[in-house]
Amino acid sequence: MSYAADVLNSAHLELHGGGDAELRRPFDPTAHDLDASFRLTRFADLKGRGCKVPQEVLTKLVSALQQDYSAQDQETQFMNVAIPRIGIGLDCSVIPLRHGGLCLVQTTDFFYPIVDDPYMMGKIACANVLSDLYAMGVTDCDNMLMLLAVSTKMTEKERDVVIPLIMRGFKDSALDAGTTVTGGQSVVNPWCTIGGVASTICQPNEYIVPDNAVVGDVLVLTKPLGTQVAVNAHQWIDQPERWNRIKLVVSEEDVRKAYHRAMNSMSRLNRTAARLMHKYNAHGATDITGFGLLGHAQTLANHQKKDVSFVIHNLPVIAKMAAVAKACGNMFQLLQGHSAETSGGLLICLPREQAAAYCKDIEKQEGYQAWIIGIVEKGNKTARIIDKPRVIEVPAKD
Amino acid sequence: MSYAADVLNSAHLELHGGGDAELRRPFDPTAHDLDASFRLTRFADLKGRGCKVPQEVLTKLVSALQQDYSAQDQETQFMNVAIPRIGIGLDCSVIPLRHGGLCLVQTTDFFYPIVDDPYMMGKIACANVLSDLYAMGVTDCDNMLMLLAVSTKMTEKERDVVIPLIMRGFKDSALDAGTTVTGGQSVVNPWCTIGGVASTICQPNEYIVPDNAVVGDVLVLTKPLGTQVAVNAHQWIDQPERWNRIKLVVSEEDVRKAYHRAMNSMSRLNRTAARLMHKYNAHGATDITGFGLLGHAQTLANHQKKDVSFVIHNLPVIAKMAAVAKACGNMFQLLQGHSAETSGGLLICLPREQAAAYCKDIEKQEGYQAWIIGIVEKGNKTARIIDKPRVIEVPAKD
Numbered sequence: 001m002s003y004a005a006d007v008l009n010s011a012h013l014e015l016h017g018g019g020d021a022e023l024r025r026p027f028d029p030t031a032h033d034l035d036a037s038f039r040l041t042r043f044a045d046l047k048g049r050g051c052k053v054p055q056e057v058l059t060k061l062v063s064a065l066q067q068d069y070s071a072q073d074q075e076t077q078f079m080n081v082a083i084p085r086i087g088i089g090l091d092c093s094v095i096p097l098r099h100g101g102l103c104l105v106q107t108t109d110f111f112y113p114i115v116d117d118p119y120m121m122g123k124i125a126c127a128n129v130l131s132d133l134y135a136m137g138v139t140d141c142d143n144m145l146m147l148l149a150v151s152t153k154m155t156e157k158e159r160d161v162v163i164p165l166i167m168r169g170f171k172d173s174a175l176d177a178g179t180t181v182t183g184g185q186s187v188v189n190p191w192c193t194i195g196g197v198a199s200t201i202c203q204p205n206e207y208i209v210p211d212n213a214v215v216g217d218v219l220v221l222t223k224p225l226g227t228q229v230a231v232n233a234h235q236w237i238d239q240p241e242r243w244n245r246i247k248l249v250v251s252e253e254d255v256r257k258a259y260h261r262a263m264n265s266m267s268r269l270n271r272t273a274a275r276l277m278h279k280y281n282a283h284g285a286t287d288i289t290g291f292g293l294l295g296h297a298q299t300l301a302n303h304q305k306k307d308v309s310f311v312i313h314n315l316p317v318i319a320k321m322a323a324v325a326k327a328c329g330n331m332f333q334l335l336q337g338h339s340a341e342t343s344g345g346l347l348i349c350l351p352r353e354q355a356a357a358y359c360k361d362i363e364k365q366e367g368y369q370a371w372i373i374g375i376v377e378k379g380n381k382t383a384r385i386i387d388k389p390r391v392i393e394v395p396a397k398d
Numbered sequence: 399m400s401y402a403a404d405v406l407n408s409a410h411l412e413l414h415g416g417g418d419a420e421l422r423r424p425f426d427p428t429a430h431d432l433d434a435s436f437r438l439t440r441f442a443d444l445k446g447r448g449c450k451v452p453q454e455v456l457t458k459l460v461s462a463l464q465q466d467y468s469a470q471d472q473e474t475q476f477m478n479v480a481i482p483r484i485g486i487g488l489d490c491s492v493i494p495l496r497h498g499g500l501c502l503v504q505t506t507d508f509f510y511p512i513v514d515d516p517y518m519m520g521k522i523a524c525a526n527v528l529s530d531l532y533a534m535g536v537t538d539c540d541n542m543l544m545l546l547a548v549s550t551k552m553t554e555k556e557r558d559v560v561i562p563l564i565m566r567g568f569k570d571s572a573l574d575a576g577t578t579v580t581g582g583q584s585v586v587n588p589w590c591t592i593g594g595v596a597s598t599i600c601q602p603n604e605y606i607v608p609d610n611a612v613v614g615d616v617l618v619l620t621k622p623l624g625t626q627v628a629v630n631a632h633q634w635i636d637q638p639e640r641w642n643r644i645k646l647v648v649s650e651e652d653v654r655k656a657y658h659r660a661m662n663s664m665s666r667l668n669r670t671a672a673r674l675m676h677k678y679n680a681h682g683a684t685d686i687t688g689f690g691l692l693g694h695a696q697t698l699a700n701h702q703k704k705d706v707s708f709v710i711h712n713l714p715v716i717a718k719m720a721a722v723a724k725a726c727g728n729m730f731q732l733l734q735g736h737s738a739e740t741s742g743g744l745l746i747c748l749p750r751e752q753a754a755a756y757c758k759d760i761e762k763q764e765g766y767q768a769w770i771i772g773i774v775e776k777g778n779k780t781a782r783i784i785d786k787p788r789v790i791e792v793p794a795k796d
Contacts, residue, residue, distance in 0.1 A: 093541060100498055106543060110545070145595065183490070
């Protein structure tokens with residue numbers, strides 16, 4: 001027990017000087033008595049949301065779950081008001097309850113290490129799970145469970161250092177979000193895995209069903225794209241043959257800055273973004289994760305009640321990462337909207353006259369920009385990015 | 399889509415002739431166009447609950463989560479009544495909600511394939527998750543999420559056959575339990591993993607806090623032990639060097655029967671057992687899983703308010719599996735109470751005068767025996783098995 005406490009104290013020390021991730025020193029394995037070459041991201045062959053089962057395969061497989069629920073099961077009557085049963089395909093499950101018109105809004109997510117700092121990895125994992133609630137406009141999480149797989153390839157020493165740091169990061173993020181981690185499951189597995197389950201019980205007016213986009217709405221994005229490009233480029237600093245592919249377009253300093261911007265962005269909660277969705281009458285939102293900006297935009301467009309389409313004009317990208325992505329050919333498909341993001345921003349449909357005020361308000365409250373990236377047109381429930389979208393370079397915050 | 403539907407139809411066909419798992423034909427890979435040597439259990443090096451992080455390691459690691467919650471956080475006031483906040487270490491998290499005295503009772507579990515029949519594996523995984531709710535006396539699950547990892551080692555063909563069958567088994571078990579699967583997460587991973595998250599929102603009188611055992615109570619167990627021994631012995635039929643270790647004490651027919659009894663037992667819901675806990679005024683319960691009978695009995699004893707100890711006299715074991723365990727030396731530690739179980743029975747503290755009626759009632763309703771296995775004595779919140787406990791051989795049901 002005392003050993004674990006020591007580890008946690010050193011985690012505290014590293015954070016000394018300010019809670020802002022921007023001020024955080026890079027994770028130093030030797031400070032924890034680990035080999036200098038220790039890299040958390042090596043404990044899985046796939047990274048972050050890149051591990052997800054491909055969207056089209058998933059659709060085929062989950063059809064097994066969607067059968068046998070008749071149309072009558074799709075909604076439940078409560079006080080003569082139909083409460084829609086929302087499930088597979090959206091960010092959260094929304095389940096009408098037996099009690100007083102309440103609903104259970106719930107989501108789960110887990111994935112593989114994407115950054116080498118265990119504490120930050122824990123924070124990112126928690127922010128990523130919560131993000132699904134925030135995408136539905138839910139601002140309070142009533143309970144968090146943690147899902148953790150310890151890699152079979154970790155030494156006992158590595159495990160005893162790294163796992164408490166991941167747990168503490170996860171827990172601290174939950175506390176930031178005003179919730180607590182009350183349980184979960186821990187297993188051993190070849191790859192390290194971290195994730196959770198977020199649940200809220202709320203009134204129907206506390207969440208926003210993401211199906212009300214109308215022609216004339218605009219699309220707002222609350223975090224920059226390019227997290228996957230940044231974490232990959234950062235790993236390539238140690239791999240000369242890969243680094244050579246990008247060294248003409250980017251410096252090591254650029255990549256380190258982008259990596260820190262990405263880590264900071266991924267660990268940031270979308271909670272303020274969710275709160276402001278109510279204030280500015282958002283018509284629906286989703287969060288950008290493994291299927292990339294366009295994949296999630298398409299899913300959101302497909303769920304709309306009205307015959308609308310989403311057209312994206314602007315791509316806010318972490319500084320220099322668009323150039324890195326281009327230098328890598330088709331690998332990331334960042335500018336095509338397919339690059340996976342981890343704990344990405346909310347993509348929100350807002351009434352045209354409210355969007356600028358939304359962006360201004362979030363920047364005032366959080367100090368981070370949000371961007372108007374597209375518009376809602378009449379159409380057939382699809383989404384696209386225009387030819388030659390404008391790339392907005394998003395610098396590291398000082 | 400149509401392909402997945404075909405697969406599901408063949409799953410239906412296999413069940414033709416009765417929904418009872420006992421009547422179910424063994425899973426035949428060739429009927430699904432898979433190689434005859436296909437074995438689901440080969441897609442992980444660890445099996446079932448044997449994959450769990452050891453109890454003492456886990457205790458050390460989760461201390462990171464338990465810090466920083468002051469005594470004041472441990473309970474929440476609602477209408478001037480303190481609702482205890484129950485968390486890590488018990489079967490479920492119980493979280494007081496902002497709404498009308500309600501609580502969220504929640505649990506999660508996932509593990510690796512333990513049987514080769516994908517449909518039955520899905521059923522077992524679902525029954526196992528629900529069992530944590532049932533252990534708290536909760537009889538209705540409001541929502542189920544499914545957690546699935548598809549093995550990177552599966553061919554596309556294997557994946558397209560096996561995953562829909564697992565999903566269908568999981569879903570059917572959820573329907574049996576009166577709940578539905580509304581979402582979840584699917585990833586790819588070296589090992590195949592299956593599990594879920596079960597959630598209920600209920601009044602405080604709908605769950606039973608497992609801390610009220612008193613001297614004189616008796617301990618009832620609702621399923622036989624030996625599931626891990628049975629699934630291992632069944633795999634050894636194909637492995638001559640391992641089979642030789644046990645062939646003097648058991649026949650192939652015995653092992654096949656035991657395997658079917660285990661599969662049937664693991665897929666059976668503890669729901670009736672939970673309902674009857676209310677009827678017969680149970681003082682608390684837990685479900686027997688990865689840490690074995692004694693591991694879970696010790697945890698339960700440790701959570702009691704009164705100074706009591708649990709003494710176990712009888713061990714109901716799937717027929718012949720005690721002999722197999724003995725022939726394997728210290729490998730399983732079945733009679734010492736340490737053999738891992740998957741989706742095991744409830745271990746329930748009942749008032750002495752109610753226990754026999756409880757056992758009779760469950761047998762009447764379900765056709766399965768429950769057993770009085772021990773007593774609650776004055777003591778220091780520990781549990782033990784007596785020297786030379788009586789082994790009750792539990793035959794396969796005909």
